Amino acid sequence: MRELAEKLAGRYGAREWRDQRRDLSSVTVDAQRMRDVLTWLRDEEGYVHLAFATAVDEIERKAFRLTYAVHNHGTGHGLLVHCEIDRERPVMESIHRLWGQAWTYQREMKEWYGIDFPGSPRVDEEFVLEGWEGPPMMRRDFDSLAYSDATYAERPGRETRDPAAYMKEKLYPEADA
Amino acid sequence: MDIKDIVAPFAVWKRAFEKPFTVRKPIDERPGAPRYRGFHINDADTCVGCGTCESICMNKAIDLVPVEGREPSAGDSGLRPRVDYGRCCWCALCVDVCPSGSLGMSNEYLWIDSDPDVFRYVPGVDAKPWDGAELGYRRAEGYRLLDMERVPMPETGHAEGVKSFLELVKGYSRDQAEREADRCVACGVCVASCPAHMDIPGYIKAVRDGDLETGLRLLYETNPFPEACGRICTRACESACAIGSGGDPVAIRWLKRYIADQVELADYGKSLPRAEPATGRKVAVVGAGPGGLAAAYYLALLGHKVTVFEKDEAAGGMLRYGIPEYRLPYPALDKDVDYIRSLGVEIRYGAAVGKDPALAKLRKDFDAVYLSTGLPAAYRLDVPGDDHPRVLDGVAILAAATRGEELGLGRRVAVVGGGNVAMDAARTALRHGCEVDIVYRRREVDMPADPEEIREAKAEGARLIERAIPVRVEDSGDGGARFVWNEAEMVQKEPGKRPVPEPIPGAVVTERYDSVIAAIGQGPDLAYLTEADGVEVRRMKPVTDRAGRTSVPTVFAGGDLVNEKKDAISAIADGHRAARAIDRLLGGKGD
Numbered sequence: 001m002r003e004l005a006e007k008l009a010g011r012y013g014a015r016e017w018r019d020q021r022r023d024l025s026s027v028t029v030d031a032q033r034m035r036d037v038l039t040w041l042r043d044e045e046g047y048v049h050l051a052f053a054t055a056v057d058e059i060e061r062k063a064f065r066l067t068y069a070v071h072n073h074g075t076g077h078g079l080l081v082h083c084e085i086d087r088e089r090p091v092m093e094s095i096h097r098l099w100g101q102a103w104t105y106q107r108e109m110k111e112w113y114g115i116d117f118p119g120s121p122r123v124d125e126e127f128v129l130e131g132w133e134g135p136p137m138m139r140r141d142f143d144s145l146a147y148s149d150a151t152y153a154e155r156p157g158r159e160t161r162d163p164a165a166y167m168k169e170k171l172y173p174e175a176d177a
Numbered sequence: 178m179d180i181k182d183i184v185a186p187f188a189v190w191k192r193a194f195e196k197p198f199t200v201r202k203p204i205d206e207r208p209g210a211p212r213y214r215g216f217h218i219n220d221a222d223t224c225v226g227c228g229t230c231e232s233i234c235m236n237k238a239i240d241l242v243p244v245e246g247r248e249p250s251a252g253d254s255g256l257r258p259r260v261d262y263g264r265c266c267w268c269a270l271c272v273d274v275c276p277s278g279s280l281g282m283s284n285e286y287l288w289i290d291s292d293p294d295v296f297r298y299v300p301g302v303d304a305k306p307w308d309g310a311e312l313g314y315r316r317a318e319g320y321r322l323l324d325m326e327r328v329p330m331p332e333t334g335h336a337e338g339v340k341s342f343l344e345l346v347k348g349y350s351r352d353q354a355e356r357e358a359d360r361c362v363a364c365g366v367c368v369a370s371c372p373a374h375m376d377i378p379g380y381i382k383a384v385r386d387g388d389l390e391t392g393l394r395l396l397y398e399t400n401p402f403p404e405a406c407g408r409i410c411t412r413a414c415e416s417a418c419a420i421g422s423g424g425d426p427v428a429i430r431w432l433k434r435y436i437a438d439q440v441e442l443a444d445y446g447k448s449l450p451r452a453e454p455a456t457g458r459k460v461a462v463v464g465a466g467p468g469g470l471a472a473a474y475y476l477a478l479l480g481h482k483v484t485v486f487e488k489d490e491a492a493g494g495m496l497r498y499g500i501p502e503y504r505l506p507y508p509a510l511d512k513d514v515d516y517i518r519s520l521g522v523e524i525r526y527g528a529a530v531g532k533d534p535a536l537a538k539l540r541k542d543f544d545a546v547y548l549s550t551g552l553p554a555a556y557r558l559d560v561p562g563d564d565h566p567r568v569l570d571g572v573a574i575l576a577a578a579t580r581g582e583e584l585g586l587g588r589r590v591a592v593v594g595g596g597n598v599a600m601d602a603a604r605t606a607l608r609h610g611c612e613v614d615i616v617y618r619r620r621e622v623d624m625p626a627d628p629e630e631i632r633e634a635k636a637e638g639a640r641l642i643e644r645a646i647p648v649r650v651e652d653s654g655d656g657g658a659r660f661v662w663n664e665a666e667m668v669q670k671e672p673g674k675r676p677v678p679e680p681i682p683g684a685v686v687t688e689r690y691d692s693v694i695a696a697i698g699q700g701p702d703l704a705y706l707t708e709a710d711g712v713e714v715r716r717m718k719p720v721t722d723r724a725g726r727t728s729v730p731t732v733f734a735g736g737d738l739v740n741e742k743k744d745a746i747s748a749i750a751d752g753h754r755a756a757r758a759i760d761r762l763l764g765g766k767g768d
Contacts, residue, residue: 145235
């Protein structure tokens with residue numbers, strides 16, 4: 001694995017190689033080199049399988065962290081390739097020509113995080129959230145409570161009690177008398 | 178038409194007897210993953226109803242509701258969380274934050290009903306098929322969103338501490354106090370357990386915010402002895418603390434002390450309320466202990482002229498004469514007392530009511546009288562020889578230590594009793610260089626003293642002799658006393674009651690001591706109450722209602738003299754209640 005790490009570092013400036021498990025490693029590259037890295041891994045290093053692609057909202061760093069999981073069936077080794085993109089301008093190069101199924105993950109990331117993949121088939125169509133009109137809901141600044149309050153009617157029968165006030169009412173109501 | 182088009186429909190018949198790929202109805206058993214976040218479960222007996230789950234829920238999916246057959250009690254609000262699956266997003270933050278660890282999730286995820294209103298229930302109370310599920314999401318071992326460990330309090334070590342009367346507990350720094358305050362989840366379950374119902378979440382928030390003026394104001398709303406209570410309070414609040422249900426309770430007492438310690442007495446006036454305009458009414462308070470002075474403080478705030486009659490030469494009562502200065506240094510107590518005096522409360526020292534002046538005179542000269550005379554009379558050992566000159570009274574020893582008198586205890590000392598007075602007497606004797614045995618008739622676990630005091634007395638070198646029933650005291654002939662006790666075993670006489678010590682026949686032990694200190698409890702001294710005063714007394718206590726009213730309309734009573742708890746904070750609460758009742762008697766609104 002060390003050899004692959006060094007090759008990736010030399011060719012693509014990859015960094016932060018970590019062996020997560022015996023059969024799983026992770027590495028970070030620049031976003032603009034991601035497609036080249038994945039192409040090379042697929043064509044030259046046997047990582048022919050895209051297992052999944054996903055994103056994490058790194059709001060504190062004003063970034064989205066994208067992860068592409070590829071797998072080498074010959075060696076049984078999996079590799080997580082990370083990159084970060086600007087959270088303010090969340091656009092990433094599509095890889096649907098590398099792996100046909102990639103457009104599904106990209107459509108999911110568009111709907112959940114608002115990350116665009118120009119050219120990716122059906123990227124603007126609804127994925128699982130039918131009729132969703134709110135902001136992308138996996139963004140960490142999505143206020144689910146405010147959204148629910150604005151979108152749904154309150155069901156009758158909801159009431160809550162404050163522990164201290166309830167205990168006072170039950171245990172020492174005369175305190176204010 | 179191609180021949181294939183004719184044959185193809187028949188070709189599929191070859192699959193007719195294979196297992197179908199479709200899903201059978203009713204649906205095949207497909208259990209969720211072992212740590213699947215399915216429907217909530219709650220151990221309703223472990224849950225304390227603190228509502229931290231409700232506070233953390235991002236979607237307001239949780240309400241705290243009363244449930245059938247569960248009433249509030251110390252440390253349990255009696256409320257339980259109800260989950261609304263119309264809002265829950267299954268994030269499990271409620272499970273991760275739960276202080277008691279009672280909340281979890283089953284791995285069950287199927288629940289089908291045509292009525293949308295059923296998807297709202299109280300886990301662990303409303304019976305569900307997934308109750309008691311072994312699998313499902315639980316907070317991972319070692320993963321806590323809350324900080325369950327108390328910020329350690331800097332203290333003098335035992336070996337060093339026993340050499341002097343310097344205060345052992347050093348107090349939190351700002352950083353330590355703010356970190357400790359940050360552990361509080363502000364549920365308020367503690368408030369009911371405090372006899373004075375102090376606004377504990379409020380003043381802890383003030384510490385967290387660095388707003389000590391607000392903190393001090395909140396303390397004084399219900400307790401004018403924050404320096405004293407911040408050190409020696411029996412802190413029922415900490416036993417009730419929700420964080421304590423799964424870790425160390427928040428150090429509420431130390432945080433109270435932190436606030437009072439940080440604000441200079443000269444600055445108290447900036448945050449505390451001024452007295453109302455003078456009403457022209459006069460109230461006499463008998464006894465300048467915490468209860469009497471608390472009554473005096475709140476009466477003075479309401480504009481009444483208060484005179485306190487104190488038999489001793491300084492104020493504070495048991496806080497001064499019963500608690501050694503290594504637990505409550507006199508300057509800290511003086512700060513509390515001085516602020517009360519600054520409101521115009523007059524304290525007459527050396528004025529033993531009953532001798533001079535008589536209670537009848539106070540009733541005549543004042544509009545109301547508050548009796549807060551405590552329990553000054555120590556119980557005797559009540560065994561033959563308990564009048565031996567080397568049998569001493571624990572309370573008197575502590576008072577003599579406060580006055581700086583020579584105690585003359587000798588080298589070997591037995592302290593008889595298991596309460597805080599016994600522990601304080603033992604630790605005082607240790608500081609005078611004595612070898613100390615604490616002799617108690619039951620077991621250590623039965624001792625009424627604060628466990629911390631027991632632990633410290635032992636750590637400082639006191640030897641604990643359990644299950645020892647005093648038999649008699651004899652003269653040793655060399656200036657000391659022979660103390661004789663019978664070893665006992667604990668016998669469960671009645672089921673459900675605490676076991677009682679029974680003497681083991683023949684197991685008699687005799688030890689020679691230079692002093693035997695009796696600290697087995699105290700009673701009231703009601704000599705000042707004459708029949709002509711008309712105050713009804715039953716079982717050595719003036720009969721009062723909750724507000725401290727006695728059978729005489731202008732006479733009120735409270736504190737150790739009356740209540741069962743017999744601690745400073747209960748006396749302070751009594752004083753506050755009585756002050757409000759007296760104000761109403763005198764034409765005020767009582768608040």
